[in-house]
Amino acid sequence: MNSLVLTNPELANPVHIIRSDDEALDVARALAADFREGAIARDRERRLPWDELERFSRSGLWGITVPREYGGAGVSRVTVARVIAIISAADGSLGQIPQNHFYAVELLRVNGNDEQKARLFAEVLAGVRFGNALAEIGTRTAHDRTTRLKREDGRLRIHGRKFYCTGALYAQRIPTLVIDDDGLQQFAFIQRDTPGVEIIDDWSGFGQRTTGSGSVVFDGAQVGENDIVSFQAAFERPTTVGPYAQILHAAIDVGIARGAYEDTLTFLREKARPWIDSGVDKASDDPLAINEVGRLAIRLHAAEALLDRSGRVLDAATAEPTAESVAAASIAVAEARAITTEVSLLAGSKLIELGGSRASLAELGLDRHWRNARVHTLHDPARWKYFAVGNYYLNGKLPPRRGTL
Numbered sequence: 001m002n003s004l005v006l007t008n009p010e011l012a013n014p015v016h017i018i019r020s021d022d023e024a025l026d027v028a029r030a031l032a033a034d035f036r037e038g039a040i041a042r043d044r045e046r047r048l049p050w051d052e053l054e055r056f057s058r059s060g061l062w063g064i065t066v067p068r069e070y071g072g073a074g075v076s077r078v079t080v081a082r083v084i085a086i087i088s089a090a091d092g093s094l095g096q097i098p099q100n101h102f103y104a105v106e107l108l109r110v111n112g113n114d115e116q117k118a119r120l121f122a123e124v125l126a127g128v129r130f131g132n133a134l135a136e137i138g139t140r141t142a143h144d145r146t147t148r149l150k151r152e153d154g155r156l157r158i159h160g161r162k163f164y165c166t167g168a169l170y171a172q173r174i175p176t177l178v179i180d181d182d183g184l185q186q187f188a189f190i191q192r193d194t195p196g197v198e199i200i201d202d203w204s205g206f207g208q209r210t211t212g213s214g215s216v217v218f219d220g221a222q223v224g225e226n227d228i229v230s231f232q233a234a235f236e237r238p239t240t241v242g243p244y245a246q247i248l249h250a251a252i253d254v255g256i257a258r259g260a261y262e263d264t265l266t267f268l269r270e271k272a273r274p275w276i277d278s279g280v281d282k283a284s285d286d287p288l289a290i291n292e293v294g295r296l297a298i299r300l301h302a303a304e305a306l307l308d309r310s311g312r313v314l315d316a317a318t319a320e321p322t323a324e325s326v327a328a329a330s331i332a333v334a335e336a337r338a339i340t341t342e343v344s345l346l347a348g349s350k351l352i353e354l355g356g357s358r359a360s361l362a363e364l365g366l367d368r369h370w371r372n373a374r375v376h377t378l379h380d381p382a383r384w385k386y387f388a389v390g391n392y393y394l395n396g397k398l399p400p401r402r403g404t405l
Helices: 021-037 039-045 050-058 077-090 092-096 099-111 114-125 241-270 287-319 323-355 368-376 382-395
Strands: 148-152 155-162 173-179 185-191 197-200 215-222 228-230
Touching (some): 021 050, 021 077, 039 368, 050 092, 077 099, 077 241, 077 287, 092 241, 092 368, 099 185, 099 228, 155 173, 155 185, 173 215, 241 287, 241 368, 323 368, 323 382
Antiparallel strands (some): 173 185, 185 228, 197 215
């Protein structure tokens, strides 16, 4: 089964090149309809989505952020977020798997040299998927790193172990955050089949079950000099790398919320029973259920609106990155992240509450929305988003540049 992802896409099935924002959204909607069909079974059985990812890659959606001067569509941040939300509404895991692929493409756009951009962007357009090996488990904080890039016998080699490596299981390259001999953070675009790289499918989260967010171990794996891009430099000056990563997380959450909301409407109309005191014959006529659906709809629409707004602010900062414009983008995205965190959890919970006991049956798979939301929203907690937003508006404090805002 793994041979599917190990195949060089340039020599296998052709990959469509998307040319516009509108086309990207149309392709995403068509794929989402396809992905929705098997989402419950994939979650229940933890059936890894190899076939779905091949269709996802060949659709051209993984290449939509490649700049136009390198042959891509260079779509807006608003469009990227909408694409991720559309896919996440159908299957939260499939929506999250490309998150760090897009993040790596953005870091390459910001910090890569001309040769790196030309070569690696061409790979992306040919269907190469980037995974990630950024986070580590067991460090003092989630921001600490111990994985090293060492020069040994004239070659650069990586030593260390990563976890939460979403997408690495399915990727041809695994962008890896390392500390070099000078103590600087670098991004190594290492190929997955490099000797000394071991990908372990040990992700056991109760939500987002098929993201492949397990371990990657590096035992002296060699990486070429031309596959190293500075990570640290993206945060030593105003760039959009941080808020860009965060808007993708917000899009995943709002997509999960949308999926739960739509399942709530369907279940209330078709399967749920009204409460006896309501005096009505259908759950969809229950006045208290109607009230709860209205409250949920307003929160969901507000979250979607804030997501779009944050994308527009981020687009402006991308065009003219200054300390002020990047800070404004970070705050706008933080606002979206706070509300999307809350609405995704609320929507998953209200689905079960309003659906009643029948909605809890395992075979229906309705609980996956809450589980997916609970696991994914653990990225960069919302409580610190509120602090950053309040400190910005009340005290004029710009948020830190480190990728979590």
